[in-house]
Amino acid sequence: MINVMQRRSFASAVSAAAAAPFLLGAAPSDTDRTQSAAADGRLKRDMVAALENELQDRNTARAVAAWIFDIGFDWTPAAAPISEFDFLIAYAFGNRPPANGGDPAKVLAEPGPMNELLADVVARIRTKRTMTVYAQWEIAHFLKTKYNMSQVIAIDPVIAEDGTITYLSTDGVAAQVAEQRKSNPGGLGTAGVVGWRDHIKRCVLTTEGRGMTALAPEGFTMPDTYDPESGQPWTRRRDLYLVHDMNAQWGMMRTELISRMYPNG
Structure with missing residues (x-):
């Protein structure tokens, strides 16, 4: 199961990712891109860690976390x-x-x-x-x-x-x-x-x-x-x-x- 510290870290990463702007209406600045990429990176790492702890299987955790991120956290099209x-x-x-x-x-x-x-x-x-x-x-x-x-x-x-x-x-x-x-x-x-x-x-x-x-x-x-x-x-x-x-x-x-x-x- 996910422990308390993992949940807090995961929640922080989610909040940061959710705050990232939807970028069709205006071009993002370099700072926006850097901050968004950093937040996404933290979120992905926490998702893998949480799933690995739950599944006891790192390879599967990495694969499934990537799919969850794509569908659940990335709503911006090309x-x-x-x-x-x-x-x-x-x-x-x-x-x-x-x-x-x-x-x-x-x-x-x-x-x-x-x-x-x-x-x-x-x-x-x-x-x-x-x-x-x-x-x-x-x-x-x-x-x-x-x-x-x-x-x-x-x-x-x-x-x-x-x-x-x-x-x-x-x-x-x-x-x-x-x-x-x-x-x-x-x-x-x-x-x-x-x-x-x-x-x-x-x-x-x-x-x-x-x-x-x-x-x-x-x-x-x-x-x-x-x-x-x-x-x-x-x-x-x-x-x-x-x-x-x-x-x-x-x-x-x-x-x-x-x-x-x-x-x-």
């Missing part, structure tokens, strides 16, 4: 200037229940205020550089009605013949975009990814998993004000959403690790 992007992908976050009621399985949800905030980010990017936007329908709604934006391709939910609506997952959206990009003469290209503050890392990873180069846009801060009336319970509050997202990341990592360690099954 980023690049918007000049490097061929197109944008905007991933939705939450929604609102149908305004006039009805069967939610067959009545389209309302886009909701969080997706309007994401549309605002896309609009800010487009004032700097015009490029095609593949936007999940909730965001596309605002891009068209609020901004009258051109070159917007909506990624819609799947509606069956009986009217049943299947909303796309993050991977479902990425798959749709990859399919549409296949005919592009230059290949799939490089995607600039717009997503919720706590979702964007997974959006970038998922986009990459579908064969596209993917990066967050430097200099643009992603929204993070949660909607307590969201129609998706896991997007109503931050602590609950982080558990949801980590669970999804663990599933992705599990698949990757099995494939890497046992490529032949």
Whole structure:
């Protein structure tokens, strides 16, 4: 078990890591980078020590600590200037229940205020550089009605013949975009990814998993004000959403690790 001193050391490292800034909105100084790297280093060492004490197995502790750090403590995606992007992908976050009621399985949800905030980010990017936007329908709604934006391709939910609506997952959206990009003469290209503050890392990873180069846009801060009336319970509050997202990341990592360690099954 972890002793008291280990817990205090671990807690101190966690606090330091949590205080590190989210760096998409502004470039970090050399001092910021140095302090953040030092805090991360202390945290990783304490995690390995705590797990080794618990598991009595240093090699496993080192491997598992690295995975826990990646999923639990690193929420910042790789980023690049918007000049490097061929197109944008905007991933939705939450929604609102149908305004006039009805069967939610067959009545389209309302886009909701969080997706309007994401549309605002896309609009800010487009004032700097015009490029095609593949936007999940909730965001596309605002891009068209609020901004009258051109070159917007909506990624819609799947509606069956009986009217049943299947909303796309993050991977479902990425798959749709990859399919549409296949005919592009230059290949799939490089995607600039717009997503919720706590979702964007997974959006970038998922986009990459579908064969596209993917990066967050430097200099643009992603929204993070949660909607307590969201129609998706896991997007109503931050602590609950982080558990949801980590669970999804663990599933992705599990698949990757099995494939890497046992490529032949």
